[in-house]
Amino acid sequence: KAGVTQTPRYLIKTRGQQVTLSCSPISGHRSVSWYQQTPGQGLQFLFEYFSETQRNKGNFPGRFSGRQFSNSRSEMNVSTLELGDSALYLCASSYDGANEKLFFGSGTQLSVL
Amino acid sequence: GNSVTQMEGPVTLSEEAFLTINCTYTATGYPSLFWYVQYPGEGLQLLLKATKADDKGSNKGFEATYRKETTSFHLEKGSVQVSDSAVYFCALILNGNTGKLIFGQGTTLQVKP
Numbered sequence: 001k002a003g004v005t006q007t008p009r010y011l012i013k014t015r016g017q018q019v020t021l022s023c024s025p026i027s028g029h030r031s032v033s034w035y036q037q038t039p040g041q042g043l044q045f046l047f048e049y050f051s052e053t054q055r056n057k058g059n060f061p062g063r064f065s066g067r068q069f070s071n072s073r074s075e076m077n078v079s080t081l082e083l084g085d086s087a088l089y090l091c092a093s094s095y096d097g098a099n100e101k102l103f104f105g106s107g108t109q110l111s112v113l
Numbered sequence: 114g115n116s117v118t119q120m121e122g123p124v125t126l127s128e129e130a131f132l133t134i135n136c137t138y139t140a141t142g143y144p145s146l147f148w149y150v151q152y153p154g155e156g157l158q159l160l161l162k163a164t165k166a167d168d169k170g171s172n173k174g175f176e177a178t179y180r181k182e183t184t185s186f187h188l189e190k191g192s193v194q195v196s197d198s199a200v201y202f203c204a205l206i207l208n209g210n211t212g213k214l215i216f217g218q219g220t221t222l223q224v225k226p
Contacts, residue, residue: 004156006156013150016125031211031212032175032212033212033213033214035214035215039192042218042219043202043214043216043219045212045213045214045215048210048212048213055211055212056210056211056212058213087125090156090157092157092218094212096211098144101147101159101162102159102214103159104149104156104157104158105156106154106155106156107156110196
């Protein structure tokens with residue numbers, strides 16, 4: 001069974017640009033969550049999607065958005081990039097996102113110059 | 114608010130030494146508790162979990178017991194190997210808070226031959 005797949009693996013952007021990251025969950029998983037990992041703030045929850053609906057949201061500005069498609073694949077978009085958005089963005093999937101284990105992808109390393 | 118506190122690292126041990134990484138939490142309600150491990154350049158892998166008080170999670174020689182009275186979930190291993198070198202994250206998820214893991218800051222473990 002294939003794991004959680006995130007693309008691209010690395011991304012370099014400049015301030016003010018926008019970026020879209022992609023996540024393909026494990027087959028059969030309907031919940032996809034996104035996290036930002038930085039050395040200073042650690043791992044922080046961005047949002048969770050289930051059946052194409054955002055079901056839970058963290059404390060990030062509106063520049064961070066996402067969506068989920070009918071096949072459960074998810075994308076995350078960051079508009080008007082800032083230097084502080086440089087981070088490893090991790091996607092995690094689970095069957096229904098409840099009190100069960102989440103399976104993580106390897107992440108997309110975003111560098112904003 | 115809800116939070117997880119881990120002992121600061123790095124923790125440096127010799128091979129076959131006993132490992133303890135302390136984790137305490139603050140949470141409303143009754144969370145499920147997890148330990149995740151992150152190897153260099155990779156995403157997070159679930160190491161073990163416990164969903165209610167006095168549950169013991171175990172995997173690959175690692176163990177942790179959900180202690181409600183002390184709000185703790187300390188990770189232990191009787192004999193560490195060089196291959197255990199990684200960053201370990203303690204995390205919780207609250208009932209109904211789908212897909213949203215709250216992580217500790219992580220503890221780096223280095224095991225020397």
